[in-house]
Amino acid sequence: MQVLQRGLRDSHQMFLQPPKCECCSDCRRVRQRLAASFQSMAAWYECWEHITSQQLQAVRRGEPPPAMPFPHFELRLPPDVPEQLPPSVDRCFRCQHNLDYYLHKEEELRAEEAAYGDEPVGV
DSSP: OHHHHHHHHHHHHHHHSOOSSOSSTTHHHHHHHHHHHHHHHHHHHHHHHHHHHHHHHHHHTTOOOOOBOOOOOOOOOOTTSOSSOOOOTTOOHHHHHHHHHHHHHHHHHHHHHHHHTTOOBTO
């Protein structure tokens, strides 16, 4: 879990850097959007790791795992970056693929959160 968090944080930092080459005219906007996604996913996984480690510690002590709320995925976007980038004919395949992939990952986290609803984890 920590490796995943570190990878997301590193990706966040990498995508904040100016690209070495701009593959398309939409490259900077896509990179900013992906950086926000990486940062938000890393925060979600940190919360999930905290919940699971608290529950594991309780089980190791012979106690029932504490009921904790399922983590909320909160996308934190800079003011100039929209949540949904509009389609662009100026976006290359690689940028579109990366954008689609991470938007799908965000939706998976939201769907998992919706499946739990207000039900606490560990009950």
